[in-house]
Amino acid sequence: MLHVVAGKAKGKKLMTTCSEMRPTAGLVKEALFNIIQFEIAGAHVLDLFAGSGQLGIEALSRGALDCVFVEANYEAGSVIVENLKRSKFLNCAEVNVMLAADFFKKRHRSFDVAILDPPYGKKLIDQVMIDVVNLMAKNGVIIFEAAKTDLIDVEFQKYNLVKEYFYGKKKLGLFREETGP
Numbered sequence: 001m002l003h004v005v006a007g008k009a010k011g012k013k014l015m016t017t018c019s020e021m022r023p024t025a026g027l028v029k030e031a032l033f034n035i036i037q038f039e040i041a042g043a044h045v046l047d048l049f050a051g052s053g054q055l056g057i058e059a060l061s062r063g064a065l066d067c068v069f070v071e072a073n074y075e076a077g078s079v080i081v082e083n084l085k086r087s088k089f090l091n092c093a094e095v096n097v098m099l100a101a102d103f104f105k106k107r108h109r110s111f112d113v114a115i116l117d118p119p120y121g122k123k124l125i126d127q128v129m130i131d132v133v134n135l136m137a138k139n140g141v142i143i144f145e146a147a148k149t150d151l152i153d154v155e156f157q158k159y160n161l162v163k164e165y166f167y168g169k170k171k172l173g174l175f176r177e178e179t180g181p
Helices: 026-035 054-061 074-087 100-106 124-134
Strands: 044-048 066-071 093-097 111-116 136-147 159-167 170-177
Touching (some): 026 054, 026 170, 044 054, 054 066, 054 074, 054 111, 074 093, 100 124, 111 124, 124 136
Parallel strands (some): 044 066, 111 136
Antiparallel strands (some): 136 170, 159 170
């Protein structure tokens, strides 16, 4: 069973999703939040390819103002709602059970932090990054989890891949807006 690592809901147990989904391992989740720790407090967060919702819930637990969850799998959407109830964050969350492409068609707000954890090996990060970049607030950050072997483009409009971190067969990558001279 998954659990919240830090913050207001520390230790709360979370449900997992269907067997074909891959929850982020505890070590990788902790590393992800260490990387963006100064970006979370008071942030508007997007958890894209949310799975069980554990990453967005972790952001809420660590002080994010709110989180929008996007997950195409109906069963996983139900798990996200249950996990939000368990962690007592339902009132500061929005759950969208739909494809990312459909979500982008309807969104008109901005996010300070975007967390992307798509299925590995399908080039989904490259497919959605321009849409994600268009939803980002000034000085926002985008962090993703992927397979170590997944090749990710390093630039999307003004956002550049500034660092990759490797954990066994997985990697995390951080995109920041180019600030220029």
